[in-house]
Amino acid sequence: MNRLVAPILALSSATIVVVMGASGGAYDLVDRQSAGLVLWWATGLSALVVAAGPRRPGRAGLALLAFAAGITAWTALGLGHTLSTERTATELGRWIVHLAPLLLVGVVLPRSAWRPVIVGVTLGALVICFVGFVERLWPGTFEQTPTVVFTNTAMRLSVPLGYWNALGSWAAMTSVLLLAIASHARVEGSGAAARRGFDGGRRAGAGLSGRLLRAAALAPLPVIATVIYCTYSRSSLLCVGVGIVLLVALAKNRWTAAALSAAALLAGALAATAVSGAPEIADQTGADGRGGVLTMVLISGALLAAAGFGSPALDGWRLPLRQARMAAGATVLLGAIAVGVIGAAKGQDAWDKFSAREGVRTGTSARLTDLSNGSRVEQWRVALDAYKANKGRGEGPGTFELIYNRAAPDEQFVRDAHSAPLEALAEQGWPGFALLIGFMATAVAVVLSATRRVRRAWDRGLVAGAGAAAGAFLTGTAFDWFWEVTALVVVALLLLGALIAAGEPERARAVATDDEGHSSRPAATDDRSTTATRLGRAGIVGASVVAVLALLPGVVGTSEIRRSQGDVQLGDLNAARSHADQAIEIQPWASSPYLQRALVDEQAGQLRAAREGLELAIARDRYDWRLPLVLARVEARAGRPQAALRAYRQAKALRPNGRFFEQR
DSSP: OOTTHHHHHHHHHHHHHHHHHHTGGGOSHHHHHHHHHHHHHHHHHHHHHOTTOSOOOOHHHHHHHHHHHHHHHHHHHGGGTOSOHHHHHHHHHHHHHHHHHHHIIIIISOGGGHHHHHHHHHHHHHHHHHHHHHHHHSTTSSOOOOSOOOTTOTTSOOTTTTOHHHHHHHHHHHHHHHHHHHTTOOOSSOOSOOSSTTTTOTTTTOHHHHHHHHHHHHTTHHHHHHHHHHHTOHHHHHHHHHHHHHHHHHOSSHHHHHHHHHHHHHHHHHHHHHHHTOHHHHHTSOOTTHHHHHHHHHHHHHHHHHHHHHGGGGTTOOOOHHHHHHHHHHHHHHHHHHHHHHHHHHHHHHHHHHHSSOOOOSSSTHHHHOOOOTTHHHHHHHHHHHHHHSTTTOSOTTOHHHHHHHHOSSSOOOOSOSOHHHHHHHHHHHHHHHHHHHHHHHHHHHHHHHHHHOOSHHHHHHHHHHHHHHHHHHHHTTTOOGGGSHHHHHHHHHHHHHHHHHTOOOOOOOEEEOTTSOEEEESSOOHHHHHHHHHHHHHHHHHHHHHHHHHHHHHHHHHHHHHHHHHHHHTOHHHHHHHHHHHHHHOTTOSHHHHHHHHHHHHTTOHHHHHHHHHHHHHHOTTOTHHHHHHHHHHHHTTOHHHHHHHHHHHHHHSTTOGGGOOO
């Protein structure tokens, strides 16, 4: 790869990650689908300009892409039977966005791009962690409206992603990537700076530069540990544990990876202790104690950097195969015994605490050891009940909120099931569940294929880090809903796309050379190969055009609704109605544009037009309790008490335990 191309790819990957992360994790529909437009534009353009044309991945990569495409297609089919066309169309847009990074890195870009992509993703993810760290020590540096707000959670760090569990998972993935780099940067050979560090040349990180790279990769880990601690996220601790286990299992320098991971955990514990000793920092109520936290982070970072500088001494450690197998077996056996003993002694107590609906509801460190499930078990029960009622096709992608509203035991707002597999069961039936599990299983196959394919320590480190980070993310999706934070998903998918490329089998080509031995062009052209390349190029360009056209209505229509809302605040009701009408023209299937126009008409005193608009909205979204509730208000204002009562009862039937329907 050209020396300029690799840094450009790394910088581009980092920029994508930083921009999406800094925009609230691209959770917002407009931010998410705008990012999708950029990614698909890049995919289509790259398919046109990359000389080699789209590549054919290995079997595991093809299977992963097939499952991703299958989920997208099944989501599209859900438009025919869903509880809400608008919500399913939004979910379809989400999966269309998800396909782009897999295709771009896994198929379209040159195969060697996988290395700079992983490096760039790591750098971009690290920048976002520093943003969170700065916000904690210097509150108010980055203004942001959080994605979710609950009582007693203001002290949980969520900037800039908008959701604390998502930020914790992000930081966990970043730490694993850095540990992988720190344990595999090359140090043998020349002490000159690596000439091809981004594209994985033989001298990547060689000599002194390799030691410095290890030190630089480890030094930020106390910053990341501080971010993880301040999210008070249990799922992030799970992601850290899974990521480290996977890293050590996949690494080439296993002893180095294990030793540096242990050192990083110790340094992270020191940083967390410093935070817990500074109440204002821990509770996000001020900056008192900032100096002590910063000092501990710097000291522990320096110690880790020193450990990284000296870590090459561990690279050569190897156990004979027989002893390694015996050690692995003994470890598994001892672990099983420990789990059994602890389970027998503490299992019932732990289950009782987990079964409790409510536990520690604050953002303090006590949250990290709290075993209560919150309301997850209730959400999982609702998901399973919905599956039993409609196993074949589910209630419709993106509709779990509507499903939960009817069965909710209290007024708590719930949009997702806190488990991607269970939500797939409820929304998309067993076919959607099977496709999602297939996607996860083939992701594992992609990681293993890339691990077998690469040989050099540097390459193996990048693959191990990417695989461990992706595995940690997928594990977390079983217990949380942060897959809706699109920036986090794109990080995982960029890594998986890179692994698809890394695991691609080498295909020998006869190449003509000039007098100096430089390759020029293929000595012979395979007509079938050329035809396949042209068809692949045309297919990806066509898919990019279709994807862009599918995403545009969501971006433009939602933007028109928000312009209408802004005009209402300014008192310009004519302009507000005009923008609402434009949103209806762009998204005639959606209820939101009709609701917005009805609200404008209501404010203008045109109650009949408002009623008609609400009826059109309800016809498109019959299970959203908010629509008949607004209709009840309009009917009451119009002097139609019986109609208002009917609408009110309809709303209550859709959300029986909502706080709007409490008995006073």
